[in-house]
Amino acid sequence: MKAAALVGPGDVRVFEIAKPKPGPGELLVKIEACGLCSSELGMWNNPRFSSKQPVFFGHEASGVVVETGEGTETFRAGDRVTLFTDRGGYAEYIAVPEQWAVKLGDHIPFDWALGEPIGCAMNATARSGIEVGDTVALIGVGFMGGLILQGARLKGASRIIAVDTREESLELARKLGADEVIDARKDNAAERILDLTEGRGADVVIEATGHQAALDTATQAVRIRGRLIVFGYHQHGTRTIDMQIWNWKGLDVINAHERDPEAYMRGIRTGMRLLNSGQLLVEPLLSHYYPIDDIQEAFQAAMQKPHGFLKAVITF
């Protein structure tokens, strides 16, 4: 079967490897879709990346159960599932313990059911502490930002102010129901948020970019005793913060990621329930599709972000 692995900086290749067999308690899943994650882009784009062995990866996979291992209880061949797996999702087949699979409704396309990022966004929504009636400012409306924007609405935010620097993201924010949209190329986003809140600042500011500038904007734009939610994945180097402002404002600062697999599974189940009930939209967040053979091209696109790019999905 085909499986993709990172072999060096900026170099993903497709290998022909043996199809796995499901062990006891495992499912063999034929993968239908696997999302390309910006954390992988960080690895792909790291000039210091080096490994003696190809690193098989991909962790946003969904597909169909084709075989069940001895002692499995919950799933049968033919079940449509999304998976929590730490690697190996860019492959035609994967064997996973059944507790890391969640069933999908028949009407949910595989490319919508990207378990890990959806679970991550639902967990961050839960940790954001958004209360009914809050004004929420979201900085960064990419794929993850688009999910948490919807999460904020579901939590009862009365007003959502979205900030980005790309036209397609601003358009996405409007489509998902942001009340105000700020183009940070044209306006000083922190000042605009303060203006829109009569100088108070937003109750909750969610930073979803992974960049220094957004942390600075969030620090300025959050109200006294507000909540600053760090949802961006800050991969490259250290960050600086104005600790005096954090102190003076008495902020609650939440690093809204969960790393415990059980917590991931909770978030994924929540996300799949919301997908099933139509309360969470994923379709508007997806933009580019590549067959596994063109995975290198998918990484290049994710890096260069051509016009309209939001999220790449590898298909099989």
Ligand SMILES: [Zn+2]
């Ligand atoms: Zn991911």
